[in-house]
Amino acid sequence: MLLNRYIVFNFISSPVAVFGPNGDILFTNDAYKKRIKSIENKGLSEGVDCNEGIVFTTDKGLVRCYLVSSDIDDIGNAVCIFKEITPFVSRKSMTEIIASDSDSKNYALRKIVEKNLRMSSLIDNLESGIFVEGSSGSLIQVNNSFLKIISNTIFTELPTNEYDADFYHKLLAGLVDTDDYIKVKDEIISGHKSDTYVDEVRFKDGRIYTRTFKQLYVGDEPKGYLWKFKDITIRKELESFSIELEANLQALESNESVGIYMEYRGYKFVNKGLEQLLEADRDSLMCRGLKEYLGFDLHAGACGEVFNKTIEFKQKDGTPIYLDIVSDCVSIEGSPAHVITLKDCTENVLLHKDLERNESRFRNIFEKNLAVMLIFDSTTMKITNANQSAIKFYGKNIDELQGYGMCDITIVENMSECADKLSDIVLTGTGKRISAHQKVADGSIRNVELLISPLSKNEDNLLFVIVDDVHDRVRYEKELENLNENLIQLVEKEAVKRRRQEELLMEKSRLAEMGEMIGNIAHQWRQPLSSLAFLIQDLTDASAHNEINDEYIQDVVSKGMGQIDYMSKTIDDFRDFFKPCKKETVFDDKKDIGQVLSIFLPQVKNSDIDLHVSCSCENGSSSEMNTDTLTFCEDHAILIKGYANQFKQVLLNLLANSRHAVLKSVEKRIDVKLNANDKKVFIIVEDSGGGIPEHVISNVFDPYFTTKTEEGGTGIGLYMSKAIVEDNLGGTLKVENIDGGCRFTIEVDRVKG
Secondary structure, eight states: OHHHHHGGGGGOSSOEEEEOTTSOEEEEOHHHHHHOOOOOHHHHHHTOOSSEEEEEEEETTEEEEEEEEEEEOTTSOEEEEEEEOGGGSOHHHHHHHHHSOHHHHHHHHHHHHHHHHHHHHHHHTOSSEEEEEETTSBEEEEOHHHHHHTTTOOOSSOOSOTTBHHHHHHHHHHHBSSSOHHHHHHHHHHHOSSSOEEEEEEBTTSOEEEEEEEEEEETTEEEEEEEEEEEOHHHHHHHHHHHHHHHHHHHHHTOOSEEEEEEETTEEEEOHHHHHHHTOOHHHHHHHOTHHHHSSOOOOSSTTOEEEEEEEEEOTTSOEEEEEEEEEEEEETTEEEEEEEEEEOHHHHHHHHHHHHHHHHHHHHHHHOSSEEEEEETTTOBEEEEOHHHHHHHTOOHHHHHTOBHHHHEEOSOHHHHHHHHHHHHHHOOOEEEEEEEEOTTSOEEEEEEEEEESOSSOTTEEEEEEEEOHHHHHHHHHHHHHHHHHHHHHHHHHHHHHHHHHHHHHHHHHHHHHHHHHHHHHHHHHHHHHHHHHHHHHHHHHHTTOOOHHHHHHHHHHHHHHHHHHHHHHHHHHHHTSOOOSOEEEEHHHHHHHHHHHHHHHHHHTTOEEEEEEEOTTSOEEEOOTTTOOOOOSOOOEEEEOHHHHHHHHHHHHHHHHHHHTTSSSOEEEEEEEEOSSEEEEEEEEOSOOOOTTTGGGTTSTTOOSOTTTTOOSOHHHHHHHIIIIISSOEEEEEEETTEEEEEEEEEOBOO
């Protein structure tokens, strides 16, 4: 048990011995056993008290001197620690002390102890690392600073000879940045025994030390070597820093983008950038300092502290700018250096304020908007934020919604297509619309459209969603679609009904015109029938008077056949007029106008109406139709496209209306004009019938509207005429009043022949 109590002393490099109350040695550590061969126990009790003493030992004839410090432990044993001071005691002093009497010996011992303690204390307090070794290679002393120098050593195995100087030289050899440390050390010892040697040693970790070597003497007798290591790493760095600082200051001098102000050991530095920012000259800035211009002290506190602030600064013209100020204090060679930088950050501040305003607006719009809005992460599909409308729409609080994924509330018919659209939104940065179904607060499934777009370019994974509830719209669209289908059917029925009515009206109009035609034929046949009757009567008279001969018979036959041919031609014209025309054709309207006029002419003559027909050619000439021969000029053909019989029907209806209009007029006149240019053909019918009252002229083309009620007018003639011109001839039919009558104008496209 006693051995275990003191076994910890085996880890101490100095010799340690424990003595019992009777002076018996109870324990010695490993260093004691190796370095102290014989000790006179008597000397411990006679010449040394329990606090201090000197012990001499011999090892192969070599005398060593140890300073002993002792103390009594808690069980009354004396614990003695031996520190070698051989290099500090000359051989002569050792001999005198050993040979002196007790009083002299004690006095000499105290003097040596005092000297050793003073020297040891002095060495331990030195900032430089001290390493003292004896001439024989033994370790005399290392101070705390030296131990710090070698504190980074990594042992490959536990040291067993740490009390030898060579052990520490080997440690240093492993730390320095060269492979010949031991060789250089030996050369220094052998070559500089009488002087002091100084050089620089660079360690592998970047530290730099001045190494000082000095031979130690006790009297004239060499006793050992002193090695001193002084850390000059910072000084070397400062020397390099000074060079760099000078170069940097020159570069900063012309820097106009950043203002720099520096104070160091009474020296002030101001660059051009600071002059421009504060609109002040260098002398004023260096004389007054920055506080004069900025209104407060910018110097940082202790070295290493950094002061940072953004302020508003008004320039001389009152324009405000924003300055980003950084004040730092660094130590250069032990002296504080205050470095202050000013940078115009107006643009950044204004952008930041705009960003804050926009963020506030967005947040306000997002939170208070009536539209349902969500933000979700495209990588996890988790909802990260929702507005109040969304909370109400889904019936969940914000914490619940933030735990939901979009798939928890959304049903998409084509998930693959949806995923492709989301990927495209993230890659291209453009929004898209996705149709889906979502579960809402009342548990129902509603049709929605998701308007998804990236939240911002810097947050690529976040997508902004506006949820448009289109459930009612989809329902209305379906109802409207069904209604449209029913409406289409109704329209088709009405269209069929209307076509049937128009066909009936057309037929009625044709029958009315047929009646007009039959009347015209009756007028045309009266004269030839009368002529035939006269010929028959004349034949009877000629037979009674014996006047019949070949010449007479030939004359009667010729005249009779002429009248019959005329009547036959009338029948052909009537038949051609009412012959159905099922196909569009290109026809010469001059020819068809002539046919209509030949049918209409007998009524004109019987009614004593003056009929004038004219044609204006594109070459500027004008000719008037001969009412007897009914022929136009033959300079050119005027071709139009459509249904020829319908065209004749329209013209006959206009002529019939004009005839009825002029019957009661004093001047009975109808003019038919044919005008044409390269693109258009104009057929004009004018009369002297007094015109149409202005209050009804806009209604003349309405179905069943007539001003001839007493004469039996149906009101369908002009309606059908306008429909034929516009629908089947691709033209227009217009009416206007002129002096003493009215004018109807048909305008159609001309076809190049």
